Amino acid sequence: MPSAADAHIAGAETQSIGSADEAVLFDRIAIEFDVAGGKTFRAVEEADLKVAAGEFVAIVGPTGCGKSTLLNAAAGLLKPASGRVSIFGGPIAGLNERAGYLFQQDALMPWKTAVENVAIGLEVAGVRRKDARDQARAWLKRVGLAPFADRYPHMLSGGQRKRVALAQVLIRDPEIILMDEPFGPLDAQTRLIMGDLLLRLWSENRKAVLFVTHDLEEAISLSDRVVIMSAGPAARIIGDFPIPLARPRDIGEIKLDPEFQALHRDIWHILKKEVLKAYPGFADGEAE
């Protein structure tokens, strides 16, 4: 987990930018890290990105390009060296309290049961323990885990733990959901089931989502827009593709849709060059 001290801290940001219906706005942000020898490493260069309230945006790019870094900037965990981050039209001050963050690694507390893990966010926010646990049980039911509510994380499968983690974020009803390769370690079928579950919950109560993934098919299946980053260092946003596929979507079936395939072809054309840069030694064209 980065701390604000890892990144260069710009002066206190007070000026409002963006508008109230822009959940997240990056205005030409650059992010740098202090590294050994008194040097700085410029991870992200002048990124511009807007995520509207209720919009589902995926970020795709090669390993090490700065996807997690951008999510951390939206979460208020990192401050840009230059440029501005705005949340619903206001400057970000400290941690972004309007966002929930679903990390790639399991963030469940092993000594707490599923229901206790899901309830904890409400309890910390001052909700009475009984009410918090009742709501947590209702959330576990919504993610299909009612019979597992009293199990500890080690008694759950990887996919079940991800569903607990999803309930843990959604129970707080954040206006912005930041997801960093949340289904990365899961097998292909479980990823599809998780994607369908996520879309079902999201369509009941649309929040702004910034969803990081390596998987272009997953990005297109889920999102309203797919944003492509170049290979780092000094990575930039080099593509921004609207995904006009009709909703509701069945993400197991949608890949067969010719419109999906055309979008995939267009985006992969841009992404492939960047992915190859992240694997020096691969000649262009070998990853066709």
Ligand SMILES: Nc1ncnc2c1ncn2[C@@H]1O[C@H](COP(=O)(O)OP(=O)(O)OP(=O)(O)O)[C@@H](O)[C@H]1O
């Ligand atoms: N605290 C830090 N100090 C120095 N460099 C960092 C730090 N955090 C990240 N970086 C560097 O910034 C770049 C972007 O890292 P980031 O974790 O955002 O990549 P990513 O796109 O999420 O990669 P992956 O797909 O592998 O998760 C990388 O080159 C990384 O080494």
Ligand SMILES: [Mg+2]
């Ligand atoms: Mg990452």
